[in-house]
Amino acid sequence: DTEVTQTPKHxxxxxxxxxxxxxxxxxxxxxxxxxxxxxxxxxxxMFVYSYEKLSINESVPSRFSPECPNSxxxxxxxxxLQPEDSALYLCASSFSGGEETQYFGPGTRLLVL
Amino acid sequence: xxxxxxxxxxxxxxxxxxxxxxxxxxxxxTVNLFWYVQYPGQHLQLLLKYFSGDPxxxxxxxxxxxxxxxxxxxxxxxxxxxxSDTAEYFCAxxxxxxxxxxxxxxxxxxxxxx
Numbered sequence: 001d002t003e004v005t006q007t008p009k010h011x012x013x014x015x016x017x018x019x020x021x022x023x024x025x026x027x028x029x030x031x032x033x034x035x036x037x038x039x040x041x042x043x044x045x046m047f048v049y050s051y052e053k054l055s056i057n058e059s060v061p062s063r064f065s066p067e068c069p070n071s072x073x074x075x076x077x078x079x080x081l082q083p084e085d086s087a088l089y090l091c092a093s094s095f096s097g098g099e100e101t102q103y104f105g106p107g108t109r110l111l112v113l
Numbered sequence: 114x115x116x117x118x119x120x121x122x123x124x125x126x127x128x129x130x131x132x133x134x135x136x137x138x139x140x141x142x143t144v145n146l147f148w149y150v151q152y153p154g155q156h157l158q159l160l161l162k163y164f165s166g167d168p169x170x171x172x173x174x175x176x177x178x179x180x181x182x183x184x185x186x187x188x189x190x191x192x193x194x195x196x197s198d199t200a201e202y203f204c205a206x207x208x209x210x211x212x213x214x215x216x217x218x219x220x221x222x223x224x225x226x227x
Contacts, residue, residue, distance in 0.1 A: 031213060042117075042203055042217035043157070056213060090157065097213045099145050099164065104157035 003027075004105035006091050012111045015081060021108045023074040023091030031097030032074040034066060035090040037107070043090055049074060050097035081112045115140035117206050117218035125224045126194050134189040134221050136178075136204030143209035146187040148178055149217075152200045160202070163187065174198070199225045 004025045013019050023032065031050045035043035048056035049068040063085075065077040074091055088109050092102040120135040138144060148160040161172025168180040178189045187204060204218040 033213070040220075042219050044217075045214055048213045050213070058214075094213075099207060099209060101147070101159055101162055102215060103159070104149075106156040 004091055004093055004103055006089075006105040006108050008108055009106070010109045010111075012113065013078065013081065014113050015083070017081075018077070018079045020078065021076040021089055021091075021110075023076075023093075023105055024072055025093040025103075025105075026072055027093065027103070028071075029093035029095055029103075030071055031094045031100075032068060033092040033094075033102060034074070034076055035092065035104075037088040037090055039087075047076075048097065055097065078110075081110075083112050086110055086112045115144070115206050115208055115216050117204055117216055119202075119204050119218035119221050121221050122219065123222045123224070125226065127226050128196055129193045130225075132189070132191040132194045132198070132223070134202055134204075134223070136187045136189065136218060137185050138187070138204075138206045139185065140206065140208060145207040145209055146178075146180060147205040147207070147215070148172065148176070148187070148189050149203045149205060150200045151203070151220075157203070160189070194223070194225050196225045196227045199223060 007022045034046040037043040046060045047066045052068045067075040088107040090107045091105040094100040094102045116139045118137045146163045149157045150160045163170045163180045171177045201220045203220045205215045207215045
């Protein structure tokens with residue numbers, strides 16, 4: 001299995017809603033990442049987990065809350081988002097979080113109304 | 114902080130034409146370099162990467178890239194493009210030294226006309 005899967009594919013939420021994005025990989029990778037990609041822009045790193053511990057937070061607002069329950073699973077909890085948070089949220093994984101290739105999932109397209 | 118520049122934002126080519134997409138990065142130290150491709154409706158996929166060794170790296174689907182350290186460049190090439198190469202191409206850089214942060218360029222949209 002060489003895939004990173006993400007659910008849901010699409011999500012529409014209001015500014016007062018609470019929702020979660022899910023990412024899963026079964027490649028035995030120990031590092032997982034969240035990126036945000038706005039339209040016509042490159043992906044931008046949000047968070048990095050290594051061995052289930054948060055190792056990088058790129059000054060992301062607290063309305064985004066990551067969670068790594070185990071080495072295969074990564075969640076992104078969303079609460080009180082703003083319309084400008086609408087974007088494609090990409091999950092990636094790599095072997096251990098060092099100088100390695102990151103493998104990307106298909107993303108969740110989020111629309112905040 | 115490192116940054117990545119991709120000079121061509123939109124490239125239109127006829128099938129069988131040769132392709133070269135420019136990528137420059139700004140960081141004085143050792144870097145790892147990547148080209149990712151995103152086909153329409155699909156997710157980012159690794160095309161090729163350079164970590165060390167031969168600066169001319171070959172990737173999937175006939176693509177290659179050359180790392181020229183003196184020019185801080187990692188240009189992507191293909192001698193003869195096909196319609197199926199229509200996609201968005203992202204150059205990316207990771208600082209060497211155990212860091213996990215990958216910085217992407219803005220992307221180049223390639224359209225190949227049959």
